[in-house]
Amino acid sequence: MGNWLTIPDIAELLDIKVTRVHSLIAERALLALRDPETQVRKVPELFFREEHVLESLKGTLIVLQDAGFSDEEAITWLFTEDESLPGRPIDALHQGRKTEIRRRASALAW
Secondary structure: OOOEEEHHHHHHHHOOOHHHHHHHHHOOOOOOEEOOOOOOEEEEHHHEEOOEEOOOHHHHHHHHHHOOOOHHHHHHHHOOOOOOOOOOHHHHHHOOOHHHHHHHHHHOOO
């Protein structure tokens, strides 16, 4: 799934306080998982574009939550190759194809 950033790394990248990063996670603008070895919460680096959270991410994460996905399942889905796209949903979000990705995520609930 590529590189992961710690919460302090994200605070530095976005030039915000660590508490604001926690708020972004609570608001589902970001998802964080605990590293099984260190128990430190980390966020995939591809959730960012330059010094910003990927704009289309929050709505997509909410659709996945509504479809019943856990945080881990949502991250796995975003980073799994899909031949019909082609590529991974996270790559399609970076390409500005949020409508297609959200439609696919919504359909997973049925």
